[in-house]
Amino acid sequence: MEKHFLLFSLEKRLSSKLLVVCLLSGLFLFTNQTKVQAQCPAAGSTFWFGTSSNAANYDSSQPLGSFDNPLTSWNAASGSVLAALRDCTDPVVVNFRECAYTSDTDGGNVTWVQLSNFNDNVDNVTINGNGAILSSTANAAKWLVIANQDNWTINDLTLTGYNGTNGAALAVYASTNVTLNNVEFNGNPTNTAMHIDAADNFTLDYGPASVVLNNCVFANNPPTPTFSVVPNSGALFIENLSTFTVDVDINNTAFSCNGRQGYGGAIYSNNDENGSSATINLDIIGCTFENNLAFGTAGEGGGLYATGDTHFITIDETTFSCNEAQATTGTGSGGGAIRIWDGPIVNITNSIFYGNFGANSSSDGGAIAYSAAGGTGPFSIDNCSFINNTAVNGGAIWTDETITLTNTFESGNTPQDYVGVTTSGAGNTTGDPGITACSACPGLPAVGCEASGSELALTCDYFCSTEGTPSTGDADLTLDMSNFIVPSCSDPLGYTYTF
Numbered sequence: 001m002e003k004h005f006l007l008f009s010l011e012k013r014l015s016s017k018l019l020v021v022c023l024l025s026g027l028f029l030f031t032n033q034t035k036v037q038a039q040c041p042a043a044g045s046t047f048w049f050g051t052s053s054n055a056a057n058y059d060s061s062q063p064l065g066s067f068d069n070p071l072t073s074w075n076a077a078s079g080s081v082l083a084a085l086r087d088c089t090d091p092v093v094v095n096f097r098e099c100a101y102t103s104d105t106d107g108g109n110v111t112w113v114q115l116s117n118f119n120d121n122v123d124n125v126t127i128n129g130n131g132a133i134l135s136s137t138a139n140a141a142k143w144l145v146i147a148n149q150d151n152w153t154i155n156d157l158t159l160t161g162y163n164g165t166n167g168a169a170l171a172v173y174a175s176t177n178v179t180l181n182n183v184e185f186n187g188n189p190t191n192t193a194m195h196i197d198a199a200d201n202f203t204l205d206y207g208p209a210s211v212v213l214n215n216c217v218f219a220n221n222p223p224t225p226t227f228s229v230v231p232n233s234g235a236l237f238i239e240n241l242s243t244f245t246v247d248v249d250i251n252n253t254a255f256s257c258n259g260r261q262g263y264g265g266a267i268y269s270n271n272d273e274n275g276s277s278a279t280i281n282l283d284i285i286g287c288t289f290e291n292n293l294a295f296g297t298a299g300e301g302g303g304l305y306a307t308g309d310t311h312f313i314t315i316d317e318t319t320f321s322c323n324e325a326q327a328t329t330g331t332g333s334g335g336g337a338i339r340i341w342d343g344p345i346v347n348i349t350n351s352i353f354y355g356n357f358g359a360n361s362s363s364d365g366g367a368i369a370y371s372a373a374g375g376t377g378p379f380s381i382d383n384c385s386f387i388n389n390t391a392v393n394g395g396a397i398w399t400d401e402t403i404t405l406t407n408t409f410e411s412g413n414t415p416q417d418y419v420g421v422t423t424s425g426a427g428n429t430t431g432d433p434g435i436t437a438c439s440a441c442p443g444l445p446a447v448g449c450e451a452s453g454s455e456l457a458l459t460c461d462y463f464c465s466t467e468g469t470p471s472t473g474d475a476d477l478t479l480d481m482s483n484f485i486v487p488s489c490s491d492p493l494g495y496t497y498t499f
Contacts, residue, residue, distance in 0.1 A: 039083035041065025046093040049074070049081050053106040054098055055146035070097050073105075075113035077458045082115050090124035096132040096157065103136040110134045111141040112164065112437060123150045129157025129183075133445050136161040147173040149298070158184040166267075167195030168221070168233070172332045174198055174207035174242070184217040185235065187444040192237035192260070192268070193221040196248060198278075199241035206242035216253040219267065219442045234260030235292075238280060239270040240308075245279040246271075252286045255303065257441035258293075264305035265292035265323065271308030272342065279310045289337065291441055299326040300369070301339030301357065309343035309377070316378070320367065321354040322438035327363065333392055334358035334398065335369035339342075345377030351384045354435045358391030364400035366413065376401045385409040385430040386417065394419035 008341065041047050043065030050058065050070035050132040062069040065084070073080040085092055101108040134143060142164025147247045152175065154330050161167035172178050198209045218235035235258040239491055250271075255266040261268075266289055271280040289303035302323030306313055319339035327333035336356030351365035366389035370379055381403060386396035388411070394415030396418060396427060405423040409431055414416035419422075 010050045015190070025366070027460050039078055039080070039086065040088035041071060041079075041084055045088040045091065046095070047071060047084060048095045048097045049108070050097040051101060051106060051108040067095075067097065068198055072108065074101075074108050074110045075115075076109065078116065080109070082113065082118060083124055085125060086115060086118050090121075090149075092125045094125070094127045096127075096129045099132055101132060101134045103138040103141060108134075111136055111138050111162075112140075112143060112145055114145070119148050123152075125149075125151070126155070127155045127157075128155050132427050133158045133160065135445070136163070140164055142167055142171060143169050145171045146175045146178055147171070149175045151177045153179045153181070154183055155180075158186060158445050160185075160187040162188045162193075163190040166190055166197075167191065167237070168193050171195045172197075172209060172211055174244075176208055176210045178210065179212045179214065180216055181214045182216065183213075184219070185221060186217065186219045186442070187223040187231075190233055192234045193218060194236050195242055195260075196236070196238045196246060198244040199344075206244060208244040210244070210247040212249045212251070213253050214251050216250075217256070218258055219254070219256045220256045220444055223444055225433045234258050234264060234268060237264075237268050238282065239268075239272075240278045242278050243277040245281065247281045249283045250285070250287055254287065255289045256293045256439075257294055260299075261296040262298045263294065263300055263307075265294040265299075265302040265325075267304045267306075268301075269304070269306040269311070269313070269344075271306075271311040271344075278308075280308070280309075280312070282306070282311075282313045284313075284315045284318055286316070289318070289320045290322055290439060292323045293326070294324070294339075295326045297328045298333075300333055300341075301325060301337075303334045303337045304343070305335070305339045305414070305481045306344045306346075307341040309374075311344035311377075313344050313346045315346075315348045315351055317350045318449065319352045319354070319433075320356055321352070321355065321435060324357045324359055325363065325369075326359045328360045333360075333369070334363035334365045335367075336363075336365070336391065337367045338339055338364070338369075338370070340370045340379065342372045342374050343377055346379045348381045349383055350430060352387070352430055352432070352435075353384065353389055353396065353432050354387045355438055356389045361392065363391040364393045364419070365384055367393045368397045368399075369394075370397075370399040370401055370403060372401055378402075378404070380404040381406070381408065383428055384431055385406045385428070385432065386411075386413055387432060387435070388412040388414075390414045397421055397488075 042063035047065030048067045048070035050072050052072040075082050088324040101110045103111045142162050159169040167285045168188040196211050199206050221235050222233040233254050238248055244468040258266045269282055294300055294302045300326045303320050323337045325334045325336045336358050337353055356365050356367045389395045396417045403421045405421050407427040408423045411427045
């Protein structure tokens with residue numbers, strides 16, 4: 001009897017386990033079906049995005065999401081791009097069909113809405129802007145939040161007019177392998193245009209973050225010439241509110257005419273909120289910082305302000321010109337181009353500092369100011385040029401800590417080159433780049449499509465002819481621009497196009 005009882009018990013346990021496995025399998029299948037159904041358009045995981053204002057040019061008989069019948073809403077609960085991103089099987093590719101989008105319903109609703117379950121497994125996404133300009137007039141609206149999601153690439157678009165919190169246009173929280181190529185943030189009026197953090201403000205989840213910016217532009221954030229009404233603006237805010245690592249690589253990117261009340265007119269990088277395990281790695285390679293302003297009584301670091309331990313900053317082949325810090329209080333307040341405070345480890349090479357300015361009556365460091373209340377990391381500068389920088393103390397550099405300075409070139413810094421540091425100029429190769437004046441700020445993006453109502457000029461190396469010597473001259477050509485897509489040409493055709 002005992003043996004039979006044990007066998008019966010074993011059979012019951014096996015049956016229970018099999019039942020659990022079956023239930024879990026069914027749940028798994030149901031979950032996967034939910035992921036690939038619902039709001040994924042008929043065109044599949046690669047689809048097009050248009051606007052309802054251009055619906056007359058579309059063909060509703062074609063599959064929804066196709067080029068001829070694109071989605072026309074960014075944020076609706078159904079039939080939108082965000083819903084499709086959530087429900088399509090990855091990888092997902094979004095292609096922008098039109099040249100201009102707005103926050104209005106007929107312009108595509110290009111503002112962020114937190115759809116239900118959007119943060120669940122929305123990975124491996126590519127967004128191809130194809131040169132589109134996205135503009136917003138909505139209150140407290142941003143374009144996109146990437147939170148706890150990995151492997152996103154955003155290409156070729158412009159964001160203007162956004163004013164969301166924690167990233168006026170774009171926020172990246174606890175997400176890895178996020179890459180922006182040829183993205184322009186221009187004329188976003190309030191808050192920092194882009195925000196990167198290892199903490200997710202929506203779900204309060206934490207994790208590492210890694211972002212790469214290639215050939216991007218941050219300009220006129222905010223657009224107003226007097227910055228008194230936009231205290232939290234500027235171009236890029238990097239912070240680490242977790243115990244994880246934030247990696248940011250910025251390559252060949254321009255920061256021009258950005259302003260922030262307080263720290264970092266263009267970039268504010270803050271690793272001063274958590275314990276020693278929180279890390280920020282910031283690499284700035286081949287970039288330009290021009291006409292950026294840190295204003296107000298605490299306006300320090302016109303181009304870059306960085307603070308906190310385990311904070312590693314590398315700057316190479318970058319030009320800082322005509323940036324300004326207006327701080328009025330505190331030792332070391334200033335740093336027209338760069339202000340380093342309390343701990344970051346900094347290495348600057350092969351870079352140029354021209355015409356940067358500490359504006360107040362006691363400013364320190366026209367180009368660079370460096371001081372600390374606690375621990376400091378190694379700070380080295382090699383093969384850099386400092387030309388026509390101005391402050392009350394240290395026209396080029398002011399520091400009360402240790403900077404290793406080698407192979408530098410100095411010219412025209414006022415009232416002196418350095419305070420707190422000495423250098424040997426032997427071996428410098430950057431020299432005087434010949435900058436003679438500050439450039440004007442770039443213009444704001446045009447509203448709507450620049451090509452609308454204008455002529456398209458095609459210039460070829462030659463005109464084709466079916467017989468005899470190829471002819472030259474102007475061609476009488478009329479083009480319907482309603483469905484114009486910028487061509488991708490290869491040699492030997494050599495087409496160029498201008499609007």
